[in-house]
Amino acid sequence: MNTIQLSIVHRLPQSYRWSAGFAGSRVEPIPQNDNADDDCLVALKLLSPDGDTAWPVMQKLSQALTDIELPSSVLECEGEPCLFVNMQDEFAATCRLKNFGVAIAEPFSGNNPF
Template sequence: MMTLQLSIVHRLPQNYRWSAGFAGSKVEPIPQDGHATENELVALKLLSPNGDKAWPVMHKLSQALSDIEVACSVLECEGEPCLFVNCQDEFAATCRLKNFGVAIAEPFSHHNPF
């Protein structure tokens, strides 16, 4: 089994959709006040490694998801490669990535109970 240890991804806060006429090759953010659709995408972005080293890692992540038949695409977003998956596949995708040794960074909010 291939592992991708020391790779860290996080979910971008915005949801996306395929741009009209560019399904699988170009995305656009869904407005915050937009209504949810079944074709919403989430974007996973590498925190480590980054830059040019991120592209081959993202393609390995994509292959890991393809192996379990989770549809995904690696596209540039915010100047970095991002892995786009359908919202309904997000949990399966992150579970698979965790099994490969990828750390999933989650939002952290400081809450003082006192």
Template sequence: MNTLQLSIIHRLPQSYRWLDGFAGAKVEPIPQNGQSAEDTLVALKLLSPDGDNAWPVMHKLSQALSDIEVDCSVLECEGEPCLFVNCQDEFAATCRLKNFGVAIAEPFSRQNPF
């Protein structure tokens, strides 16, 4: 069975940017009050699978995005592999991943219907 179809990812709430001199290799969080710029990155993290099983899945996801020429990098963040894409490419990336059978966990607010 295809492991991508069993994968669930979510977007980390923090925005990132490439660390000076380490584009494609290291990121740093952008302060909450920081200016939004064209070079802002979003991080997509696997909810499942996790641990050592996450790395090969993230590399497959990265390849799927590379196939449609969406620049991305798989780097460790918060102790887990994360897929970093440019903010402008986030919708194309999530659309591509959904087409590969990856579930995208999205936050929602519970509203009382009464």
């Protein structure tokens, strides 16, 4: 069974940037009072699967983005593998992942307009 098609990711609320001198290998959260710039990253974290199976799934997701020449990195964040993409590439990345069979957990408000 294809584990990618059973994968669900969500965007972490914090924005990130590459740590000084560690571009591509280490990130740090951007304080909320800082202005986001072109180097701002978003992190996508797996809701399922988790544990040891999460790393290979995240590597496959990263490869799916590489296939369309969209740069990404899989790094540990909050004790779990996360897929980091540039903020300006977020919509292209999530679109590609949806087309690849990944479910994207979207935030919603509890206010029902109906």
